[in-house]
Amino acid sequence: MFSGGKEPQNPKSLKLPPSPVIDPDVIRYTLELTREDIQMLRERLKRESSKELRLSTFVVTYSYALTCLIRARGGGPNRLTGFGFVADSRKLVNPPIPSSYFGNCAIGTFKVPLRAETLMAKEGFLASTRLVSDSVEELDQSVVWKIPDFVAFWTQLPLGTQIVSVAGSTKFGVYGLDFGWGRPEKVVIVSIDQGEAISLVESRFGNGGVEIGFSLKKHEMDVLIDLLHNGLKM
Template sequence: MVVGKLNKSWAHICRLQEHGNSTESPLLPEDLTPSFDRTIINLPPGVESKMVSYLSKESHDFKSLKPPPIDEIGTDIVRVSLDLTLEDIEQLRERVKSHSSRELHLSTFVIAYAYAWTCVVKARGGDANRPTLFCYTADFRSRLDPPLPATYFGSFVFPTGWFHYEARTFLKEDGFVRAVEILSDSVKGVGSRGIESFFEDFVEAKKKKFKTGVQFGSVAGTTRLGIYGLDFGWGRPVKAEVCAH
């Protein structure tokens, strides 16, 4: 979320300079003026220290600016751009409604991620009994008590989900609908759980993630960063790529 605010502020200043205001000290509008108040973060006792302690042990270069080592790219790696229009999302949403009697959270995120993950598992093929694990990152700023302001300068996000299923779950004809149900249950439950429970899930999932044969997947980036609405003075971007290691 910091990236989104930073880019919007950067674009705002660039546009001011383009219109001949380069000699003035640029002031950000209220909705882009960052809040640096860390005292408003209210976490349960001991949670923050546990997180810092765990992450410090996990990453020896936690505070290093040295880039992580780049793994050798295998010959079986494939990169695909999947373009889902609003019409595509709506058709997929209607398909879920016609095949599931449950009251589901059918947001664009749930529909798109469920569809992409199902495609990835089917594209891999192979052993239907192989374990799969996929997750996503949730923004907890509005879910804290009290909630953090929208202008808070910091990414209060945390990985969640950690769904463990055999590949056969998504290889079946109703695999997409099943993926939607799994994600829907998780998203609906995010607001009712404490941050400490997500941290515990994270620690346990890390133990399983790197086991041999596990097909792992996650998502990076979000359309809510407003990347496609940015204008530095030469127009809005046509396509933005998310780089993830």
């Protein structure tokens, strides 16, 4: 979308890029982290870190999913990886934009490239948490001036870089929506089928937990599921 769509020679073209082909071997999986799981991961990070980190539910769950995804892909320790997420910047700009504003006021923040070994090492979870925590802390009043950097980011990615981004949020309250058919039984964000993104929504049970959605090829998913659950036993 940012690279000119179907007409790279015309950057102002509004034509949409072609949709990527989804491999028939791709499958979905949803990890349900309870409030207790998240607190257990938070306490582990507190013990292992020598400095104070921002350990919000988003930082803890995203960092955990990011670490497991990089490890599930495998490959050499020098391969390039990275991560990114989009943040609501209405309260960050000066003067703040009213909460009643109906429009798009989001900014992306990305860290790339990173060597896979950073997150595949024994302390990979702690390393990813430090990076995500720092990225959140760096969001300030200057975010709007970084939009050109965000757009340029996509044109400068080294070929083959594994970027793990986020779709959705635990703040949207999707399980409280009712369009006349009652509350949803299961919420799935279909856009993650087309890339390395994960999805985040609040638990359907309203217990403070989080549902993390993944979409990978089956042989990678088998590895990922083991990593996700084994990490919760430590």
